[in-house]
Amino acid sequence: SNFDVARWLYVGCGPTSAGVGGVGFLISPRCRQSFVESEVCEEARIVRLKFTVFDVVGVYAPTRKDLSIQDEFFTKVSALVRTLRSDRYFILGDFNSDVFRASSRQSTFADILQSLSLRTVQSIAQRQNWTWTSSSNNASRTLDYICIPSRYASSVRRVRFLTPIVPSDHRMVIADIKFRWRVLHREEHAQLSSLPISHSWHLLASPSIR
Numbered sequence: 001s002n003f004d005v006a007r008w009l010y011v012g013c014g015p016t017s018a019g020v021g022g023v024g025f026l027i028s029p030r031c032r033q034s035f036v037e038s039e040v041c042e043e044a045r046i047v048r049l050k051f052t053v054f055d056v057v058g059v060y061a062p063t064r065k066d067l068s069i070q071d072e073f074f075t076k077v078s079a080l081v082r083t084l085r086s087d088r089y090f091i092l093g094d095f096n097s098d099v100f101r102a103s104s105r106q107s108t109f110a111d112i113l114q115s116l117s118l119r120t121v122q123s124i125a126q127r128q129n130w131t132w133t134s135s136s137n138n139a140s141r142t143l144d145y146i147c148i149p150s151r152y153a154s155s156v157r158r159v160r161f162l163t164p165i166v167p168s169d170h171r172m173v174i175a176d177i178k179f180r181w182r183v184l185h186r187e188e189h190a191q192l193s194s195l196p197i198s199h200s201w202h203l204l205a206s207p208s209i210r
Contacts (some may be wrong), residue, residue, distance in 0.1 A: 004029075011038045012047055012058070023047040023058045023093065041080055045073065048080065059093040061109075071095065075187045076107045080139050081116055091147040094170065100128050111204065113147065120145045121175040125159035131171045146175050155179055 006130040009032050010023025021044025027035055034052040041048055041057075049056040058079055061067045081091065099120065113119065122128055130140035148156070157176040162175065164172055 008032075009035070011049060012034075013040045013044050016044045021045050022103045023060050025049060025056070025058060042073070042076055045081065046077060054086075054090070057081065057089065058109050059090045059091065059095060061094060061096040063096050066109075071108045074112050078112050080114065081202040087149045087151065089149070092145065092173075094144050096143050098143060099145070100142050108158060117150045118147045119150050119153055120147050121156050121159050121173070121177070122157045124153045125175075127159045127161075129171075131161065133169055135169055144170055144173050146173055148177070152177075152179065
């Protein structure tokens with residue numbers, strides 16, 4: 001009853017002309033104050049949101065029908081994350097890989113988690129509930145994740161799974177995460193961005209600093 005859709009901001013990209021993909025976000029009125037910009041990094045598959053003190057990367061991975069395509073996708077996600085300004089970021093969405101099932105077919109996603117020192121909120125909270133059910137054989141898998149840098153694992157307070165009110169074969173992953181990050185307002189962020197960068201090269205003359 002308190003949800004006023006007019007105050008929320010939708011950011012994302014729709015599916016391709018072939019009806020494939022699509023990543024979207026609803027940004028709350030409070031978060032809109034620190035929202036800076038968005039960028040579609042891969043057609044209908046990867047969207048990056050930039051806030052004043054953190055980044056969010058939303059993904060919709062290709063299915064496992066062609067492993068080379070999925071491997072290439074995860075490589076692009078990894079490359080994008082390495083360009084972010086700090087370790088204050090989340091990666092979330094439909095990864096179309098069940099990292100909890102031991103299989104060589106899932107190694108690319110698992111390798112990315114390890115190489116970027118990321119953890120899923122499900123593993124942190126030890127909640128490995130299914131998020132997708134096959135319409136053909138009712139098999140259940142965990143394909144949807146919220147991933148955060150391992151150093152913030154203790155910030156995860158609770159993880160829940162919710163069946164949406166719209167028709168879907170996926171369940172939503174909801175995590176309560178508490179950070180102690182100071183949120184900069186747009187004016188403060190602009191002031192910091194405009195400050196000149198100075199390098200104290202003369203300090204390198206000291207052997208102790210070198």
